[in-house]
Amino acid sequence: MSRRAITLRVNGEEVTALVEPRLNLADFLRQEAELTGTHVGCEHGVCGACTVKVDGRAVRGCLMLAVQCEGAEIETVEGLAASAQGSELCEAFVEQNALQCGFCTPGMLITAAELLDDNPAPTREEVRDHLSGNYCRCTGYQAIVDAVMDVAAKREMS
Amino acid sequence: MTEAARFSPLDRPNSYVGRSVSRPNAAGLVRGRGRFVDDLTLPRMLHVAFVRSPHAHARITAIDTAEAAKMPGVVRVATIDDIRDYCSPWVGVLDHLKGIKSAPQPPLADGKVFSQGQPVVAIVAASRAQAEDAAELVDVSYEPLEPVTDPVAALEPDATVIHPELGDNLCFQRGIDAGEVDRAFAEAAHVVETTMRFNRHTGVTLEPRSILCDFDPSERALTLYMSVQCPHMSKNLFAKHLGLDENRVRVVCGDVGGSFGIKIHTYPDEMTAAALSVMLERPVKFVADRLESFVTDIHARDHDVSARMALDAEGRVSAIEMDDLTGIGSYSVYPRTSGIEANQVLNLTGGPYAHKNYRARARVVFQNKNDMCQYRGVGHPIAVAVGEHLMDKAARMTGLDAAEIRRRNFIPEDAYPYTAPSGAIYERQSHHACLEKLLEACDYKGLRRDQSAQRESGVYRGIGLASLVEITNPSPAFYGVGGARIASQDGCTLRLDPTGGVTLATGVTEQGQGTETIVAQVAATVIGIDVNDIRVITGDTDAVPYGGGTWASRGAGIGGEAAFQAGKALRWNILGVAATILQERAEALDIRDGCIVNAKDGMERMPLSELGRIVYFRGDTLPKDLAPELVVTRHYTQNQYPFCFTNAAHACHLEVDPATGLIRLLNYWVVEDCGTVINPKLVAEQTRGGVVQGLGAALFEECLYSGEGQLMNGSLAEYLLPMAGEMPDIFVDHVTTPTATSELGAKGVGEAGTAGAPAAVMNALNDALQPFGVEMTDMPFTPEKVLRALGRIGGGGED
Numbered sequence: 001m002s003r004r005a006i007t008l009r010v011n012g013e014e015v016t017a018l019v020e021p022r023l024n025l026a027d028f029l030r031q032e033a034e035l036t037g038t039h040v041g042c043e044h045g046v047c048g049a050c051t052v053k054v055d056g057r058a059v060r061g062c063l064m065l066a067v068q069c070e071g072a073e074i075e076t077v078e079g080l081a082a083s084a085q086g087s088e089l090c091e092a093f094v095e096q097n098a099l100q101c102g103f104c105t106p107g108m109l110i111t112a113a114e115l116l117d118d119n120p121a122p123t124r125e126e127v128r129d130h131l132s133g134n135y136c137r138c139t140g141y142q143a144i145v146d147a148v149m150d151v152a153a154k155r156e157m158s
Numbered sequence: 159m160t161e162a163a164r165f166s167p168l169d170r171p172n173s174y175v176g177r178s179v180s181r182p183n184a185a186g187l188v189r190g191r192g193r194f195v196d197d198l199t200l201p202r203m204l205h206v207a208f209v210r211s212p213h214a215h216a217r218i219t220a221i222d223t224a225e226a227a228k229m230p231g232v233v234r235v236a237t238i239d240d241i242r243d244y245c246s247p248w249v250g251v252l253d254h255l256k257g258i259k260s261a262p263q264p265p266l267a268d269g270k271v272f273s274q275g276q277p278v279v280a281i282v283a284a285s286r287a288q289a290e291d292a293a294e295l296v297d298v299s300y301e302p303l304e305p306v307t308d309p310v311a312a313l314e315p316d317a318t319v320i321h322p323e324l325g326d327n328l329c330f331q332r333g334i335d336a337g338e339v340d341r342a343f344a345e346a347a348h349v350v351e352t353t354m355r356f357n358r359h360t361g362v363t364l365e366p367r368s369i370l371c372d373f374d375p376s377e378r379a380l381t382l383y384m385s386v387q388c389p390h391m392s393k394n395l396f397a398k399h400l401g402l403d404e405n406r407v408r409v410v411c412g413d414v415g416g417s418f419g420i421k422i423h424t425y426p427d428e429m430t431a432a433a434l435s436v437m438l439e440r441p442v443k444f445v446a447d448r449l450e451s452f453v454t455d456i457h458a459r460d461h462d463v464s465a466r467m468a469l470d471a472e473g474r475v476s477a478i479e480m481d482d483l484t485g486i487g488s489y490s491v492y493p494r495t496s497g498i499e500a501n502q503v504l505n506l507t508g509g510p511y512a513h514k515n516y517r518a519r520a521r522v523v524f525q526n527k528n529d530m531c532q533y534r535g536v537g538h539p540i541a542v543a544v545g546e547h548l549m550d551k552a553a554r555m556t557g558l559d560a561a562e563i564r565r566r567n568f569i570p571e572d573a574y575p576y577t578a579p580s581g582a583i584y585e586r587q588s589h590h591a592c593l594e595k596l597l598e599a600c601d602y603k604g605l606r607r608d609q610s611a612q613r614e615s616g617v618y619r620g621i622g623l624a625s626l627v628e629i630t631n632p633s634p635a636f637y638g639v640g641g642a643r644i645a646s647q648d649g650c651t652l653r654l655d656p657t658g659g660v661t662l663a664t665g666v667t668e669q670g671q672g673t674e675t676i677v678a679q680v681a682a683t684v685i686g687i688d689v690n691d692i693r694v695i696t697g698d699t700d701a702v703p704y705g706g707g708t709w710a711s712r713g714a715g716i717g718g719e720a721a722f723q724a725g726k727a728l729r730w731n732i733l734g735v736a737a738t739i740l741q742e743r744a745e746a747l748d749i750r751d752g753c754i755v756n757a758k759d760g761m762e763r764m765p766l767s768e769l770g771r772i773v774y775f776r777g778d779t780l781p782k783d784l785a786p787e788l789v790v791t792r793h794y795t796q797n798q799y800p801f802c803f804t805n806a807a808h809a810c811h812l813e814v815d816p817a818t819g820l821i822r823l824l825n826y827w828v829v830e831d832c833g834t835v836i837n838p839k840l841v842a843e844q845t846r847g848g849v850v851q852g853l854g855a856a857l858f859e860e861c862l863y864s865g866e867g868q869l870m871n872g873s874l875a876e877y878l879l880p881m882a883g884e885m886p887d888i889f890v891d892h893v894t895t896p897t898a899t900s901e902l903g904a905k906g907v908g909e910a911g912t913a914g915a916p917a918a919v920m921n922a923l924n925d926a927l928q929p930f931g932v933e934m935t936d937m938p939f940t941p942e943k944v945l946r947a948l949g950r951i952g953g954g955g956e957d
Contacts, residue, residue, distance in 0.1 A: 022287070036197035037190015039415070041364045042448040046874035049364055077190035090188040094180055097843050100670030102187030103364040103415030109188065124887075132883035135874070137364050137416050138670050140850035141882040143843055 008069045010035065011079030019066045026050035026061030028069075029076055037077040037106045041135070048134030051107035052076050058114045077106035080113055089113055089151050098147035100138030108134045112148045121152055171750045174679035174689050175902075178839035181675045182690070183413075183668065193412040195368035195385050200441040203370070204233055206431050207289035209279035209296045210453070211271035214307065214526035214867025215320070216300035218269055218278065225295040226281060231288030234438060235296070236280045236430075238266040244433040246399050248424055250490035252640030255497045258330040258522075260490035261321035265430040271300070272320060272488035273528050274868055275453030277427050282434055282442060305867040309462070309485035309523040320488055320524045329490050330497035330522040334504055336579035337515030342477030346468035350551040355936040356540050356916075358460035358485075359859035361533050362879060365415020366446040367455060369428045371435035379406040382432060385414045387422040387667060388707035393699045394643045395424055395493065396432055411697030417669045418851070419533040420455050422709055424492040427454065452872035457861055458533035460485045461503065461540050467548040468515075473556040473563050477515035478508045480544060484522055487529035493642045496530050497522050502537025502629070505580045508545040509627035510589050510805065511567040516579035526867045532709075534851060538628060538913030546624040546917040547935065550924065560623050560921070561597055565590065568625070575799075582627070584803045588831045588893045589625055592807040596623075596829040599889055600809045613929060619824070620926025622810040624917035630832070630906025631715035631802035631897070633795065647795035648712070649703025650720035652681060652728045654788040656774045658752050658766035659691040660728070665705015666717030668696050671908060672840040673713040677721040679836055680902060684725030685732070686749030687766065703791055711906025714836055715802060716794055719900040723792035735786045736769055798899045806830035806910045808849070810918035814926045816948055819941030821857060821923065823886040830910055831893040834903035841907050842890040848911020849888055854880040855912070856919040857938050 003018040010033050017032045029038045029052065041049035043062045050061035053075035080086035089109055092098070099105040108131065115122060115130040122130070127148045128141065136144060186192060223235040234240075247262035267278045279296050283289035304318040311317055312327040320327055343349060363385075370383040380402055386392050389409035397404035414421065431444035446454070465480035482503050486496035500520035507518065553563040568589040569576050576584045596602075602621070609619045637644040648665040655661060662681055668674045674694040682689040695701050703720075706712065729749060736754040737744040740763055748757040754764045772779060773786045780786065796802060811825040828845050835841050858878035862870045871877045896903025916937060923944075924933050932947045945951045 020287075030197075035190065036194075037192070039194070039365070040196070041366075042874045044448065044873055044875065047364060077188075081189040090185075093188050094184045097181065097184070097672075097839050099184055099187055100672075100843065100847060101363075101365065101414060101416045102184065102192050102670060103194065103413075105187055106190050125883075128882040128885070132881045135364060135879055135881065137362055137418070137851070137879070138847045139843060140846035140848075140880075140888060141885050142846055142887050145882065145887075 004067055006067055006070045008072050008074060010074045011076060021065065021067050023066045024062050025052065025064040025066050025069055028066035029061060035076050035078050039103050039106055041103065048107040048111065049104050051110045051134065053110055058111050077109055080109055086113060088154070092147040092150045096143045096147040096150065098139060098143040104134060104136045108136065108144060116148065116152060121156055124149060172682055172686050172688065174683045175834065175836050176838070178837055179675055179679050179689055181672050183674055187413065194365055194415055195370050195383050195412065196445045198370055198383055200370065200372055203441040203443055204282050204284065204438065205286040205289050206280050206282050206434060206442055206444045207286060207293050208277040208427055209293050209298060211267060211274060211276045211278055213271055213300050213302055214274050214305040215303040216271050217303060218267060218271065218298060219301050220299040221279060222297040223279060226292040229288065229292035229295065231284035232281060232292045233284070234282040234434065235292070236434060238264055238268045241265055241430060241433045241437065244400065244437050245429055248399055248492040250492035250495045252495050252637065252642055254640040255330055255495060255501065258490060258495055258497045259324050260329060261324060263426065263489045263492065265426045265433060273526055275450070275528060277430060280430050280434060282438065305526040307525050307527060307863060307865060307867045309483050309525055312523045312525050320526060327524040328521060329486060329524055332501060332504060332520050334516060334518045334580055337477070339477050339479055339515045339517040342515040343468045346476060347471040348469040348552060348555050349466055350548055350555055351466035352547055352551065352935055354463045354544060354547065356459040356461040356463070357855065357860040357937045358457050359855055360452065360455055360457045360861055361418040361420035363416035363418060363420050366448065366451045367421060367425060367428065368445045369431055370441060370443045371432040372441040373435040373439055375439045377406060378402060380432065380436065381408045381410060383410050383412065385421055386411050387417045387669060387709060388644065389667065389697055389699045390665065390704055390707065391644050399429060400432055400436055409699045411667055414669045417708065419536070423456055423494065423531055425454065448874060449872050452877065453528055453869050456491060456531040456533065457528050458530060459540065460530055463540065463544055465544050465548060467552060469552050469556065473552060473558045473566055475511050475513040475567050478513055479517045480507055482520040485525040485527065485530065486522055487527045488524055489529050491529050491531035493644065494532055494637065498532055499537040503540045505582050506538060506541035506627060509541065509578060509582065510569065510625045512569045512573065514579055527863055534848065535909045535912035538626065538909065539852060539855060539916045542624055542626045542913050543917040543920055546921055550921045561593065561602060564593060564623065564625055583799050584627065585799055585897060585899070586895050587627065587803065587805040588895045589805055591893045592805060592829045592831055593625060595891060595893060596807040596809055596827055599829065599891060600811070600825065600827045605811060618814045618816060618926045618929065620812055620814065620922040620924065622918040622920065622922025622925055624808045624914045624921060626806055626910065626914045628711065628804045628806070628910040628913050629801040630711035630804050631796045632710040632712060633797055633800050635800040636710060645704060645706035647793050648705035648716045648720050649791055649793040650677060650717065650724040651703055651789065651791040652724045654728060654732060654766065654770060656767070656770035658770055659693065660685065660687060661693050661695065662721065663695040663702040664717050664721065665703045665707065666696065666713045667707040669708050671713065671844055672837060673717060676714050676836050676840065677717055680718050680721040681725040684722055685729050687752045691752060703793065711908040714904045715900065715906050716796060718836060718904050719902045720792055720794040722902045723794060724790055727790040727792055731787050731790060732766070732769065735773060735784070736764060738781060738784050739769065739772060740764065794900065796899050802897045802899055802905045804830065804832045804905045804907065804910055806914055808914040808918040810922040812919070812922045812926065814923065814944060819944035821939060821944065823853065823884065826886050827889040828911065829891045829893060830907065831895050832907040833894065833896040833905040835892055835894060836904055841892070844907045845890045845911045846888045848909060849915045850880050850885055852912040852915025853885065853919060855937065856916040860938050
């Protein structure tokens with residue numbers, strides 16, 4: 001299969017690669033960009049583990065092809081964690097034990113960050129609704145909701 | 159004062175037992191720095207994909223791999239004839255399950271396939287995508303055979319026998335007949351009976367099963383990077399069936415993306431991947447995709463139960479009788495067998511109650527479906543649901559309140575240790591205390607008042623209670639006595655480093671439940687150092703003491719006690735050296751916050767880093783007869799009882815919409831007793847996560863098969879899991895009854911949530927449906943089934 005050259009920015013760094021047209025974004029990030037924080041849980045767009053930001057919006061990395069991302073700005077969990085806002089969310093997740101195995105966590109963090117960008121003071125129900133596209137098999141979700149609410153409360157105070 | 163009491167109070171420095179310490183390993187996971195198997199890449203690594211059987215039962219008449227072998231990137235196409243000499247078949251039986259039988263299970267299909275998804279051909283290529291491209295060109299010819307899917311039909315005399323050499327389709331059966339059951343039923347004032355269906359479902363670990371096999375021919379050494387629960391067990395099994403020296407097989411288990419009992423079994427695809435690494439002398443990676451996970455990860459439950467309960471006029475249970483039939487797929491899973499779940503159903507039904515007469519039968523049946531084996535809760539959800547449903551029915555029949563009838567029937571407080579008619583032995587349980595605390599937490603009376611008021615306005619709410627016992631801290635009676643090399647003991651090695659920090663290596667494993675944190679908390683408390691000064695190593699069989707890993711809720715109770723004993727030993731070794739250096743009696747010294755201090759007044763005498771410096775670098779300044787030993791290992795086996803039982807009481811509050819059949823969970827409460835609570839937050843989170851898996855089983859999850867043995871919902875779009883929006887907040891509180899079998903006093907907590915939730919949901923649902931005079935016992939309780947039960951849509955059958 002003939003490869004195509006793509007150039008995009010991942011967590012602020014320019015990445016150029018020759019990729020097969022069928023390579024999805026999640027596999028591209030893991031295999032080509034060597035950022036293994038983005039996880040692949042179902043490869044059919046349901047579980048949410050591969051969620052990353054593409055040009056500011058949360059997207060399923062398994063439902064988008066790498067070649068569709070020519071010129072795009074991608075943010076993965078590694079980039080989110082390195083930002084001030086993301087780091088606050090990461091710390092809240094650790095504090096509340098909002099992760100057990102940690103496999104869903106990168107997608108959960110990206111999705112939660114998007115929610116707080118759009119709605120800085122959500123209710124618990126709104127948090128639960130927004131996170132309903134991200135499966136977590138370990139926690140039962142309550143601690144994740146607690147962590148997101150903690151961050152929202154903290155930001156409101158400051 | 160016991161050692162545990164001495165170290166438990168939270169008023170001394172470094173008292174971590176009882177504190178919600180955050181998990182250090184979580185910090186990396188939230189930053190995308192986890193190390194899961196699929197994150198690893200080795201030089202010259204290959205990938206394997208499988209051609210799997212589309213049939214539930216068929217004879218293989220021909221396999222043509224010629225076209226596949228020519229595809230780009232393909233290194234090897236293998237059938238059973240290619241790997242037969244590299245991997246021997248296995249048989250999933252245990253000596254102590256009398257009469258259990260199974261057929262030899264090959265790594266790749268050998269002439270016949272017995273379930274959809276069984277691997278037939280392996281393709282090894284430079285990338286997974288290339289291997290899958292080639293897999294599409296493999297041509298396997300099948301002669302379909304009669305699929306045997308219904309367990310009842312499988313036992314008929316004229317049924318097709320799945321493995322003819324076994325004679326019939328009965329894998330295992332067991333009976334219990336204790337006391338005078340017939341007499342108890344004849345003399346009963348009340349008898350309640352039921353039939354129940356427990357849906358087949360599966361674990362759905364978000365990280366699929368994953369293995370990276372790296373064979374080094376120069377030493378005939380095999381390193382397996384695995385997402386697994388029991389590294390030492392895997393080391394043994396891979397060595398045995400690949401014909402390698404066990405001492406040269408190393409299992410390395412990094413981060414595990416969920417396990418729940420799924421990653422504890424022998425899978426043909428993983429064995430094949432390892433055999434191919436040996437054959438090709440190159441690293442071979444296999445990561446299951448989601449469809450492969452659905453059709454080949456072990457499934458769970460699939461039980462049909464009929465049961466009845468006899469009671470006297472005061473509502474006291476006099477006897478229980480039950481019959482359990484379970485379909486387990488085409489093989490008993492190796493090495494734990496598929497007989498254990500039914501065995502536990504028999505052992506545990508009616509567990510909290512003081513009845514003397516008990517008759518039960520379990521039959522475990524082969525069928526042409528995916529294999530069934532131990533998943534979180536193993537048998538408990540069935541046993542608890544059967545007993546608790548009968549208890550609620552008895553309450554309705556006798557006119558007693560659901561809480562009151564339980565109070566009347568709990569094992570009396572003065573009867574412990576208590577032997578149940580099933581043979582289960584309970585050291586001490588706190589059923590009364592848990593139930594009373596639960597009723598207060600949920601404002602049971604208030605819920606009942608609300609229920610009556612709401613019914614007036616056509617809102618149907620239900621309250622369901624469930625009391626349960628749970629097996630934890632297993633002794634060798636679980637598997638060891640049956641001949642399986644599955645360790646029930648575990649070890650902990652502690653090393654005081656020159657910095658004054660401690661390196662801790664433990665045989666128990668981390669799957670996200672927080673084991674690494676718990677063993678560090680225990681060791682730090684006992685030694686007297688900051689918990690952040692302990693670095694924990696798990697999962698590498700070359701680096702940790704021999705142990706059993708994660709199963710049967712044993713990490714905290716067994717691994718924690720090993721850490722406790724190792725901590726004590728290291729502490730005394732340190733104090734002995736300090737006493738020599740400081741010219742003081744060891745008894746007059748203590749360790750606090752990483753410093754040697756005077757026991758009496760806490761005055762600092764010497765930091766551990768100074769002691770480390772002297773011992774490691776200036777041994778010349780120490781007396782010649784002093785042999786400082788700053789590395790210690792201690793092991794622990796729980797040998798006093800077959801198991802340390804925990805107990806819990808659950809309450810579920812839900813609302814049923816009779817127009818749509820939708821069930822809305824309003825609240826959920828758990829009061830549990832796992833003995834000494836090492837980390838309250840982790841106990842609560844294990845409980846919540848477990849409850850939600852149980853709620854999934856009761857309301858959503860089912861592996862739906864056609865009559866021909868085809869799984870019809872093998873994707874996450876069709877197999878429903880609990881999501882954030884549907885789950886309630888879950889209240890968790892504790893009653894603490896430490897086990898006297900260990901100094902730490904901790905029991906397990908990993909499975910109790912899953913054990914109790916289906917029963918509590920079912921009881922709440924049936925409570926809500928009382929005004930309609932219907933009862934539901936067929937899980938999962940989907941809206942469609944609710945509407946059928948209410949007569950709102952057509953009766954039984956397919957429409």
